[in-house]
Amino acid sequence: MSKQAASDTTRPEIPQAIRGTQDIFGAEAEAFGFVVETFERVRRHYRFRRVEMPVFEKTQVFSRSLGETTDVVSKEMYSFDDRGGESLTLRPEFTAGLARAYLTDGWQQFAPVRLATHGPIFRYERPQKGRYRQFHQIDAEIVGAADPLADIELLTMADQLLNELGIADGVTLHLNTLGDAASREAWRAALIAYFRDHRAELSEDSQDRLERNPLRILDSKDPRDKPFTADAPRIDDFLTAEAQDFFGRVTSGLDAAGVAWTRSPSLVRGLDYYRHTAFEFITDRLGAQGTVLGGGRYDGLIEALGGPATPAVGWAAGIERLAMLVGTKDEPTADVVIAVEDDAAIETGIRALAALRRAGFSAEVVATGSPRKRYDKAAKIPAKVLAGLSLADGAPRWRLRGDDAAQAQVRVVLDPSGA
RNA sequence: GCGAUUGUAGCUCAGUUGGUUAGAGCGCCGGUUUGUGGUACCGGAGGUCGAGGGUUCGAACCCCUUCAAUCGCCCCA
Structure with missing residues (x-):
């Protein structure tokens, strides 16, 4: 056993954590736990039923619901083939998997069913403040409910959750309607026509959006776009009587429940299956990642998965972002x-x-x-x-x-x- | 995918125009002191300066590549 031999024994290289993952420890882990515990308590108060879901699904569950061609599917999902050659994907959201379960597990018998779950979510993205490749969400959905009361229930619960977390200060509920399918289509056509007239003056990004996702021009951060977004056609001018009535019932219900909200006409959803209510709770304290909780009504989703026309509404929130606002929590003495x-x-x-x-x-x-x-x-x-x-x-x-x-x-x- | 900033001890950080053997505080280990006490002192272990290549007599420092982190853009289900 020579000295030489001893020094030759090279230590194995310590593996590093996967990019965009995090090890949550100590006071931060306590804050994380506080968020989850508070969510569990509030969810019981609102009579949402607990669900545990698989972290992966067949890729079609997500690609069909999100639209095959979007960047989201092609670049931002963690997909892989299993040993049988089947394409699987780590869940990039809860909603699609819950919709699948609603269809495959016979939950139609419970409709309208109020569901709540939480756990890890995976998105292949560049990490930045409040954005990780594996992060965690809490999620609440009401599936099989066409009435605006479902939207009100969900929003009231979200509002109470943020209050019980003690982070409601500086957070405002931004609310919009995308109307029903007819309203949405008419508005979309008007927006395209309007922005096309100003095409040359828009930012490069927005010129590109004009083709791919015109609604997104409305929340462009580029100052060159601002003058045009301000005067763009508003959804209100295209709402059908039914859509207008729906939104009116949501807002008056929120007022009755004592939930403060602000109208945000530029709040949109890129995907076609979103209808009516869209909302985000936004904080002024988290830099570019200000949305702490977001959701909306997705009446078209379950049909996109091959199921019967089924109205549904839900929201999700990143636990890490909520925990960041909560701050660190002392570990128990x-x-x-x-x-x-x-x-x-x-x-x-x-x-x-x-x-x-x-x-x-x-x-x-x-x-x-x-x-x-x-x-x-x-x-x-x-x-x-x-x-x-x-x-x-x-x-x-x-x-x-x-x-x-x-x-x-x-x-x-x-x-x-x-x- | 793009841009900016940053990687030195377990942690927080110094490190001069490139110049001997890379430092401090905290933490850790040991010793002494105190002895109803969260004290003080002494000592020790611990770093191939993120990694790889290059320039140079000589690189923690300059150049290239790469990995990672942070912040922003794109995207945001």
Whole structure:
């Protein structure tokens, strides 16, 4: 065993995390958990039923619902072939999978069914603030409900959620209607005609959008587009009486529920199956990624998947973004920290630790390293009671620190005899 | 896919016009001090300066490539 041989043993290279993934730890993980717990509580309040969904589906589930040709499908999904040669895709959203389950699992019998779920979502995108390749969403949908009451329920729940998370300040609900299929088509045609007349003066990006996705010109960030978007045809002029009535019932319902909203005529959805209500809760505190919760009515989706015409509405929100607004949450303080200051007392320490935990206390122990430094080390751990354990004349001796009531509770467990 | 900024110890960061053996604080380990105490002092471990190539007598520093992070654009289901 030469020195040479020892130095030749190369260490394996440490693998790095996948781009766009994140390891959430400590105070940030607490904030993440707080978001999920709050969502679960609110969702029960609103009588939404919990669903657990697979993280992957056949690729068609998403490609059919999103439209085969869009960038979204061709570039931004995590797709792969399984061993049988079938194309599968990690879910880029919850909605399509839930719609599939609605059809394949016979949930039509429960319609209108109120669904809530949460978990990881995958999109092949360039990471930036609040955008990751694997991130997490909470999601709520009502499938099989044509009435605006469903939209109101969902929006009211979202509003309450943001309030219970304590992040409603600086967040506003932007609301729009895309009308029914007829309204939407008429508006779209008018927009194309209007922007075509100003084509040369639009930004390059918007000239491109004119062909692919004209509605998106409306929320262009380019200052060159602003003068034209301001005067563009508005959906209101194209709404059918039915569509107008639908939107009116949504807004008056929100007013009745005490949910503040603001009309945002440029809020659009690129995909054709969106109808009527579209909404986003937007914060002014998250830079370019200001949308914290968004959704709308997608009455055309389930048909696109081959099912019967089924009205549905829903929303989703990124947990990380919500957690960012929540800020970090302190990890819970321990009830007791034990410092075993003498190795001969280790078993007494272990016994006490087990007894405390069985009695319902959260507890940890410091019993390694230099014995004389253990007390200081334990003192740095946030705890209600600090219990130093040493030996005096061979007998275990506890010294407790903390407020009197907490000390007394702990002492009962450490020394049941009361001696 | 495009652009800008940034990668030095476990963490936060210094590091001069390119010049001996790359530093500090915190954290970690050990020793001493204190002994109802979150103190102070001493010591130690830990880095092929993100990776690969190039220029140079000499590169953490200059050039190219690449990977990653951050922020923005595109896109946003």
